[in-house]
Amino acid sequence: MEMEAADEETPLLLLQPYRQDVGSEYTSDGSVDINGHPALKRNTGNWRACYMILGVDFCDSVAFFAVARNLVTYLTTVLHEIKVTAAQNVSAWVGACFLTPLIGAFLADTYLGRYWTMVASLPIYTIGLLVLTVSASVPTSYYVAGVHRTMVYIGLYLAALGSGGIKPCTAAFGADQFDSGDPMELQKKGSFFNWYYFLINLGSLLSSTLLVWLQQNGGWGISFAIPTVLMILGLTVFVGGSKVYRFRTLRASPFTSICQVVVAAVRNCNLQLPDDASVLYELASSSSSAESSQKIQHTDQFRCLDKAAIVLPPLDKTCTMFPMCSWSTQVEELKTLLRMFPVWASFVIFYAVSGQSASTFIEQGTVMDNRVGPFAIPPASLSIVGVLSVLIWVYIYETILVPLARRYTGKAKGFSQMQRLGIGFALSMLTMVYSAMLEMKRLAIAQASGLADQNVPVSMSILWQTPSHVLHGAAEVFAGIGVTEFFYDQAPYAMKSLCAAFAQLAVASGAYFNTLVFGIVAVATTQGGSPGWIPDNLSTSIIKVSLLLLISI
Template identity: 55%
Template sequence: MVMEAADEERPLLNHLCRPPQPQEECSRYTGDGTVDINAQPALKQSTGNWRACFFILGAEFSECVCFFAVSKNLITYLTTVLHESNVGAARNVSTWVGSCFLTPVIGAFLADSYWGRYLTILVFLSVYTFGMLIMASSTALPLLLPRSSDEGSGFHRAAVYLGLYLVALGTGGIKPCSAALGADQFDGADPTERLAKASFFNWYYFSINIGSLLSATLLVWVQDNIGWTLGLAIPTVLIGFGLAIFVAGRKIYRYKPLGAGSSPLTRVSQVLVAAARNCRLELPDDTSALHEHGRAEQHTSQFRFFDKAAIVLPSPEKKGPWRLCTVSQVEELKMLLRMSPVWASMPVFFAVTAQMSSTMIEQGMALDNRVGAFVVPPASLSTFDIVSVLVCVPLYDAVLVPLSRRITGEDRGFTQLQRIGAGLALSTAAMAYAALVEARRLASATSMSIMWQAPCYFVLGAAEVFASIGMLEFFYDQSPGSMKSLGAALAQLAIAGGSYLNSALLGAVASATGWIPDDLDQGHLNYFYWFMAALSALNLLQFVYCSTRHKR
């Protein structure tokens, strides 16, 4: 306690140690500007690192169990309980999943601008818990309302979708902030902790898939064989525990102080407006003449048009923030623009992985789901996707990274873009395989085993290890320092884009063709899969072209 009191009295002239302070004194504190819960410089030995990540990963694990307990089997609930059509249910699932990955933009904005990551997670996790309570309670409504009542049926449907979209809102503050808060626990100025940060994203994704595994096996089985009320009550209780665990770790977290001044999105908007207003001005030959406060920001020559936002105007001119911006602000916008071609490649990838919660489950319903003495729920086939992730993450971290590091010289083994590209290629192969399985099912005189789907799920799991984790690391690493939550939100926004794209493609296919009828034996789902494989191949070519031109 005496040491803690002494630490609190330490003057906060600067978080980074300055000469002539001894090196031992400097090494006691983080060098990246993080503070503890009392807004004092964070001590390395008592805050952050993996000890803090266990609390964050615990909360993320409980959120993932809830999310996948709903999403893995939602299409079954919509078709069997709410009696929606195959295409209608598939579109509604994709739209809801898209919303779950669209709301992180809201959470990231609040975290980077006003609340910070910890408070944002706390508020949205509470909303999430309330949404799960409504979802679990809504499952009992059919027992309380008359079965033949249209009004009762409508009330039940409204309650289900209210709970669903409260969950979608709640997840918006968790998904972008938990990954960023976890990465904040590692000192970016310490070489050892910097390598541990790269490993954190692998294990962050690993914990997500542990939660997914429990949902796809235990909870899906409970929902199909015991009842939806218990199947949703279990994750509701778990998310309550997750909230308590997250709050319990607050004293050992490292916190990134919010930047002074306006919000990150406001600063980016100011650059766009100022550059447009100064579009007729000539850029100076000497870039040091551009406006900057304090320490000069490293200037880049790409996207030079936006440098016009930092042209110092003649003194009679008004120099408000919407007319004159700093080079730092301009470089923030440039960093986001450099990431945009990579981001544009990701929605197609996530439209492919969205098949695991939509058309592949419907395909599984048309296959023989008896495996020996067991009856396998179609939604549980996603277990192979999860097992693939759980196997590939340790192999990637322990085997592939050290081997590739010797060849490439990269600290990470593969560059982030190489990792994403490998995932895009695997997803293309998975769709081609799914098309071949469906073609064989339609041509077969006898029913095919549902286990024919297992390799497709496994390959898609490997694709996620490469593309999804690579994307998370890329957007966190390449985002401006004041926009790390927004960088994580961009990754979630790509997933939302993929879900909405899948919903739009399903709607277009349903209206223009007869490929996906309610009776799949009368359709050609294989044609849809071939279409997705071709779209993925074109997307891969576009990504390769953009990645070769990308500049850090």
């Protein structure tokens, strides 16, 4: 199992001479097996372990999208929530699903390790899905006022809590199965990440087609039961493969490092900074690990934080009250996080636009003609266009756009990180501009057809929403994948997992921003008996839904 942080030095020191005796029989990166013994290459890790980890990733993807893709429809048609409340609740739940990974990352990095965090989270996830399945399967004649709604939300938020221990751990734990000191295994690690993202999209595709179709035809119970069964199987297989996993020793938590710097800087706020930054305290490390060699050069930005690394006199009483536990590298790591904050904040708006595809886009689709030949397309299923758009745009980006841009910019990646993010933001803005124009056109048709007072679909094909999903898919390739690369490249060596969690926190913040906007709009536009900008009958909203869509720009 993964070892305690306090013991991290001992096993590494003990393993070094042992490896010299056995040659390449054991991994060279300090990983151990479930019993804490040096990991044998032939019996642990590699793809034999990743298959089971990827299975959990697939189950999580199916479960999340099975609920998220059409939750707004369930809340409005089964729980009979008004549209603005349903949109708020969808955004709040999606936000919770991407906020809880911070809890999971903290537990994994500080106390439990990635494996035990996943083992503890999977049953919670499964129980949440089971509660949701049972509540959706009970006949309406047995509903008790308030009880059904309460059970639905208990199931939703238990699932959100469970997913918080899965999302930040699956990719990292899968990468742990490859020996970082073996060039052959390092190549396989790159393939693992390809399959990781492939299975996320495959789970989304399955949920957006088969499961959404079941939901649209009244099969809410069975549509929730399928991911529940998958999650039970995933838990069984994952735990059953414990003997073949490789485990990494726990190290000092980045959360602890950040708190140390902040507290030390506050306590030393009255001290004078030295003119020479080289005299700031730096911990002398005897470790030969990779992260120990990653010393960040001193910067003059956020100089107030440098006070955390002031060397205090040996007899200073402050030194005994607060031992010197912060040092220059930790300070610079926190400065790096602060410099990345503006980029993070900009993605709150980007993910607010993404959240619209799971709420207002679907509500818009319900009042459009969803017949395509002999088929009726559920509004939530049109999101598969976005999934396919991502897959297609990834290929176009890698094979066409990057080589073409490389000729003009001379950059190895074709685009700089800021250029890539900027293009993604522009495409995201165009997505909302098009959606707003589409809504204005739909409302004009409703007025001309005399359907403004009736909450029925207008004679406008739902396929007109396709460009919105295509544009947003392109925006995801440029900005969504780009921000993951940005946080990984710019993050300090010891804080890459934490920065990955921050990227997911941007998704949560975007969802909560949507909830805030919907709440403000609902209060501000329903005064004096007005139906508001998002009434239950969207055709009476004239142009106001279009304006709400444009707010996200």
